[in-house]
Amino acid sequence: MDAESKPPAPTTLHDVPDRLLEPILARLMASPLCxxxxxxxxxxxxxxxxxxxxxxxxxDRVGYRQAPQPRPVAxxxxxxxxxxxxREFVFVPTPPAARYGIKNSHFSLDFLPGGCRKWEVVxxxxxxxLLAKKRKGAWMRRCFPxxxxxxxxxxxxxxxxxxxxxxxxxCLGSYLVGTERCTEFKPSGDRRLLDTMQTFKVVCVAYQGxxxxxxDVGSARACIFARKTEVRKGRPETHTWYAERxxxxxxxxxxxxxGADSLHxxxxxxxxxxxxxxxxxxxLVSYGGPWLPENFNGTVLRVTDDSAxxxxxxxxxxxxxxxxxxxxxxxxxxIGWELHKSLELMEATRGLTGYKEEYFDGSLKVVMTSPKFIxxxxxNGTWLFSIDLDTMEVAKCNHKTVDHLGILDFPCELxxxxxxxxxxxxxxxxxxxxxxxxxxx
Numbered sequence: 001m002d003a004e005s006k007p008p009a010p011t012t013l014h015d016v017p018d019r020l021l022e023p024i025l026a027r028l029m030a031s032p033l034c035x036x037x038x039x040x041x042x043x044x045x046x047x048x049x050x051x052x053x054x055x056x057x058x059x060d061r062v063g064y065r066q067a068p069q070p071r072p073v074a075x076x077x078x079x080x081x082x083x084x085x086x087r088e089f090v091f092v093p094t095p096p097a098a099r100y101g102i103k104n105s106h107f108s109l110d111f112l113p114g115g116c117r118k119w120e121v122v123x124x125x126x127x128x129x130l131l132a133k134k135r136k137g138a139w140m141r142r143c144f145p146x147x148x149x150x151x152x153x154x155x156x157x158x159x160x161x162x163x164x165x166x167x168x169x170x171c172l173g174s175y176l177v178g179t180e181r182c183t184e185f186k187p188s189g190d191r192r193l194l195d196t197m198q199t200f201k202v203v204c205v206a207y208q209g210x211x212x213x214x215x216d217v218g219s220a221r222a223c224i225f226a227r228k229t230e231v232r233k234g235r236p237e238t239h240t241w242y243a244e245r246x247x248x249x250x251x252x253x254x255x256x257x258x259g260a261d262s263l264h265x266x267x268x269x270x271x272x273x274x275x276x277x278x279x280x281x282x283x284l285v286s287y288g289g290p291w292l293p294e295n296f297n298g299t300v301l302r303v304t305d306d307s308a309x310x311x312x313x314x315x316x317x318x319x320x321x322x323x324x325x326x327x328x329x330x331x332x333x334x335i336g337w338e339l340h341k342s343l344e345l346m347e348a349t350r351g352l353t354g355y356k357e358e359y360f361d362g363s364l365k366v367v368m369t370s371p372k373f374i375x376x377x378x379x380n381g382t383w384l385f386s387i388d389l390d391t392m393e394v395a396k397c398n399h400k401t402v403d404h405l406g407i408l409d410f411p412c413e414l415x416x417x418x419x420x421x422x423x424x425x426x427x428x429x430x431x432x433x434x435x436x437x438x439x440x441x
Contacts, residue, residue, distance in 0.1 A: 109150070111150075119132065119148060128151055144169055171207075172260060208221055218260070269313065321342060353396050364379070
């Protein structure tokens with residue numbers, strides 16, 4: 001051996017090629033904390049973990065419902081009185097998220113154009129937030145709004161152009177859909193994970209009155225803004241608005257609205273929106289998605305989805321019995337419906353203060369609904385009680401405590417693929433403000 005030759009350098013982790021290092025790092029998927037620590041190790045690891053295909057296996061596992069996976073809810077946007085007058089929305093982290101170091105500043109809306117005080121939250125879906133520009137005047141607040149969609153965790157936003165031909169129509173509600181995790185095939189044949197900021201849809205329901213009919217008879221029209229280009233018959237190929245009529249389900253497929261207030265929003269689940277129409281009989285209206293069978297005789301109070309398998313849940317009231325029906329889905333296809341939970345309210349409320357058995361001789365009145373709670377009262381509006389939809393526990397409440405049940409909360413989840421807050425380079429702003437779209441100093 002030549003005395004001047006140097007021994008070979010020891011093999012290190014940096015010698016492992018990307019194709020072998022990627023499956024090793026993928027094993028950290030079960031722990032968000034380990035995922036963040038690995039991303040902060042070096043630029044190379046962060047580059048590998050930032051690839052969208054790194055999370056494809058997780059999407060496939062969730063898509064085929066191999067195991068329940070709670071959604072990573074970071075917190076809720078809540079409306080409160082502002083010290084400067086009016087109302088403002090603040091972000092309140094959930095206790096698990098707070099333990100991981102998530103602060104309300106991470107989900108601040110101060111990056112919005114014109115400042116956050118000019119916007120109000122109207123809906124959320126996964127990691128995205130839908131906001132409407134505040135307006136003065138009662139009539140202007142009812143008209144078609146100016147909208148914006150943003151992802152607070154990455155401080156990205158997109159202004160939604162207004163549908164000019166509908167700008168003077170009354171808007172019954174604005175909703176955010178199309179944020180489910182999905183993939184698409186590239187021309188090369190490989191798949192890539194789509195960003196929710198590329199796939200979302202905004203649905204605005206406008207009321208159109210019929211001029212030649214009396215009693216304020218009209219119909220609802222669903223106006224959809226699709227962020228992702230959809231080449232279909234009758235739909236534009238650019239990112240703009242198009243209109244569809246909502247499908248009327250149940251006993252009457254041609255039901256009309258007797259005034260704008262006769263349409264009541266029930267909730268959205270798995271990319272579908274649900275309403276009920278009040279009238280001689282109450283029917284269900286939806287934009288996409290499954291529904292209960294036509295022979296169902298109860299009243300639908302709320303439609304939501306669970307936090308694990310992402311099934312569609314219908315919260316219904318039949319007499320004095322509260323029932324939750326679930327429509328299981330496999331690969332986003334409906335496979336039937338089943339009774340998930342049932343609660344006899346007369347027996348469940350027997351131990352509450354002020355209970356009287358004759359209270360249930362008449363009908364019950366729905367005071368408020370939310371994805372987690374239902375508040376019911378007697379027909380005259382007295383003796384309120386709430387039902388926790390997760391535990392089916394009942395509790396006495398009053399009008400002052402209703403607002404504390406999370407009725408006006410807008411949940412916001414962590415983005416997927418996850419935003420890795422790891423500074424591995426020099427801050428371009430010397431520690432003042434965000435150094436990139438994915439890192440806040």
